[in-house]
Amino acid sequence: MTPVLTRGQALAHARQHYQLDAIDARVLLCAACGCTATDLIAHDEAPLAAQQAATFAQWCARRAAGEPVAYLVGGREFYGHWLHVSPQVLIPRPETELLIECALAAGLPADACVLDLGTGSGAVAISLALARPRWQVWAVEQSEAALALAQENAARLGANIRFVYSDWFAALPAGQTFHAIVANPPYVAEGDPHLSQGDVRFEPRRALVSGADGLDALRHIVQHAPRWLAAGGRLWLEHGFDQSEAVRALLADAGFVDVHSARDLAGIARISGGRLPT
Numbered sequence: 380m381t382p383v384l385t386r387g388q389a390l391a392h393a394r395q396h397y398q399l400d401a402i403d404a405r406v407l408l409c410a411a412c413g414c415t416a417t418d419l420i421a422h423d424e425a426p427l428a429a430q431q432a433a434t435f436a437q438w439c440a441r442r443a444a445g446e447p448v449a450y451l452v453g454g455r456e457f458y459g460h461w462l463h464v465s466p467q468v469l470i471p472r473p474e475t476e477l478l479i480e481c482a483l484a485a486g487l488p489a490d491a492c493v494l495d496l497g498t499g500s501g502a503v504a505i506s507l508a509l510a511r512p513r514w515q516v517w518a519v520e521q522s523e524a525a526l527a528l529a530q531e532n533a534a535r536l537g538a539n540i541r542f543v544y545s546d547w548f549a550a551l552p553a554g555q556t557f558h559a560i561v562a563n564p565p566y567v568a569e570g571d572p573h574l575s576q577g578d579v580r581f582e583p584r585r586a587l588v589s590g591a592d593g594l595d596a597l598r599h600i601v602q603h604a605p606r607w608l609a610a611g612g613r614l615w616l617e618h619g620f621d622q623s624e625a626v627r628a629l630l631a632d633a634g635f636v637d638v639h640s641a642r643d644l645a646g647i648a649r650i651s652g653g654r655l656p657t
């Protein structure tokens with residue numbers, strides 16, 4: 380990168396030389412300079428220190444080669460919380476916030492026991508625990524690296540969560556039951572062309588792929604959840620844009636009632652859920 384004098388010039392260089400998206404360039408520059416977006420806009424004439432310019436140039440080149448911005452800066456905001464992320468975890472998606480909203484709006488008991496399956500960075504469990512400090516939130520994960528990162532995020536944000544290293548329900552204490560279970564499991568089909576496009580190329584396969592039709596994890600969770608739910612217990616699952624019908628059928632077959640799907644801001648059914656009979 381040619382020598383850069385000001386923040387404004389650095390941004391222009393990122394757009395012209397690396398063809399970066401304006402928002403990506405701004406996020407990378409804020410992280411390189413340790414400033415907020417507001418500060419960046421108000422002081423675009425401020426000079427970059429040599430180290431800031433070097434970091435920014437390196438990140439621009441890596442972003443131009445496809446690396447996700449969240450992995451470069453080491454974090455992503457989710458439900459108003461800054462979560463650390465690494466290539467060992469899925470980058471939390473805005474549509475997953477709908478899973479939080481479903482659980483918060485359901486009228487669960489004030490001291491509800493809630494389980495997040497496949498917690499990754501801890502995004503869902505942490506958001507629930509911070510929104511409802513009296514809930515007893517549990518989180519399960521099968522990747523040791525992800526579990527460690529989720530624990531670090533929870534400790535830094537002050538979220539009280541019981542973390543369990545487990546293959547879905549396998550390592551949970553026998554006899555434990557939950558008022559609700561939430562999960563954003565892997566749901567992409569093996570060989571799906573989206574796996575070789577964009578940011579997902581850099582994300583862990585274990586977080587994305589689940590069998591020939593993408594439904595293996597969803598089938599497993601729906602089939603086993605009734606044993607871990609109290610009577611009247613609730614289950615909400617995130618799934619692919621074209622999987623809502625299949626997931627609703629799985630829920631009904633497993634004995635769930637009030638089976639329904641919730642739509643994201645784009646009008647796509649992204650979450651399906653149901654309730655065990657009382």
Ligand SMILES: C[S@@+](CC[C@H](N)C(=O)[O-])C[C@H]1O[C@@H](n2cnc3c(N)ncnc32)[C@H](O)[C@@H]1O
Pocket residue numbers: 468469470471472475496497498499500501502503519520521522525545546547563564565566585586587
């Ligand atoms: C789509 S990611 C979701 C991560 C996070 N909940 C979120 O919404 O950002 C799915 C997560 O499930 C975890 N996972 C995959 N198979 C698992 C299993 N058998 N048991 C527990 N967790 C599993 C993956 O490691 C990954 O972190």
